[in-house]
Amino acid sequence: MPSGRAPAEAVERYRAQFVETVRCIAHGSRASSRERRYEVDQEYTIALNRSEPLQLRSSPGRYLSASQRFRVARNEGGSTGPFLAYTIEYWYQFLFDDEVELLAYHWTPEAFALGQKTYPHLHIGAAMVSVAAPVFPDTFHKKHVPSGQVSIESVVRFAIEELGVPPLRRDWSDILDRGQRQFDDDQLE
Amino acid sequence: MADQLVAQPDTDQRDLDDRQGSSEDLESGMSYLTKEEAEDLFDRQARKYLGMSGVEFRRQYHAGAFDDPCRSDFIRVYFLMRLADE
Numbered sequence: 001m002p003s004g005r006a007p008a009e010a011v012e013r014y015r016a017q018f019v020e021t022v023r024c025i026a027h028g029s030r031a032s033s034r035e036r037r038y039e040v041d042q043e044y045t046i047a048l049n050r051s052e053p054l055q056l057r058s059s060p061g062r063y064l065s066a067s068q069r070f071r072v073a074r075n076e077g078g079s080t081g082p083f084l085a086y087t088i089e090y091w092y093q094f095l096f097d098d099e100v101e102l103l104a105y106h107w108t109p110e111a112f113a114l115g116q117k118t119y120p121h122l123h124i125g126a127a128m129v130s131v132a133a134p135v136f137p138d139t140f141h142k143k144h145v146p147s148g149q150v151s152i153e154s155v156v157r158f159a160i161e162e163l164g165v166p167p168l169r170r171d172w173s174d175i176l177d178r179g180q181r182q183f184d185d186d187q188l189e
Numbered sequence: 190m191a192d193q194l195v196a197q198p199d200t201d202q203r204d205l206d207d208r209q210g211s212s213e214d215l216e217s218g219m220s221y222l223t224k225e226e227a228e229d230l231f232d233r234q235a236r237k238y239l240g241m242s243g244v245e246f247r248r249q250y251h252a253g254a255f256d257d258p259c260r261s262d263f264i265r266v267y268f269l270m271r272l273a274d275e
Contacts, residue, residue, distance in 0.1 A: 035221035
């Protein structure tokens with residue numbers, strides 16, 4: 001898990017891992033966050049590309065949107081520091097041509113007033129469902145397909161390994177493995 | 190960098206070019222927004238994707254008034270509201 005000797009260090013490590021992960025498929029990508037005091041039990045948001053779909057120019061027509069919220073906690077006895085940052089909500093979306101949703105991963109358990117399903121789930125884009133589908137051809141994109149908690153690392157790996165998005169770094173798999181281990185350690189607590 | 194396979198810029202610049210005032214760290218890839226900048230971003234994206242102001246989104250959110258909250262554009266704006274509210 002992204003951890004550090006101070007809350008600020010844990011936050012910076014979390015953000016750095018997020019950006020480094022996305023840069024495996026989107027060179028030069030940037031993320032926005034607030035500049036504020038970093039404290040235990042506080043939540044922070046990170047939004048890729050100011051929450052605009054980010055074009056994956058190595059794969060024409062493909063775009064990625066991603067935001068996460070994370071919280072800082074004490075990590076007593078942690079080997080890399082007494083503070084950690086862990087994911088509490090996320091949203092990832094693959095699009096075609098900037099507006100046609102292919103897939104979207106939602107996990108917003110703290111969006112109490114949104115009326116959204118709070119468990120982690122997946123939406124299959126309407127464009128991916130055949131009009132000849134035997135059931136729900138017009139409404140399947142609204143169904144909440146249950147999923148486990150999904151890391152940004154596994155989304156980027158999916159893009160590379162399954163969607164054919166070329167990796168931009170030779171060490172992309174190592175970067176994603178490292179981040180995934182951190183995510184798994186964190187989310188199991 | 191030695192480990193780069195492709196060296197062409199890959200960032201969508203459409204909304205990155207109007208980031209005046211924000212603190213930008215190009216190497217880390219982070220753009221640090223003030224509260225006012227975060228509120229402005231939230232308002233702009235709410236208008237663009239949902240056709241309502243940030244104020245109206247916040248009001249409807251707290252009233253539980255959205256008909257189709259699972260639309261990704263609601264989720265997109267929700268995260269920006271959280272960013273602005275920090």
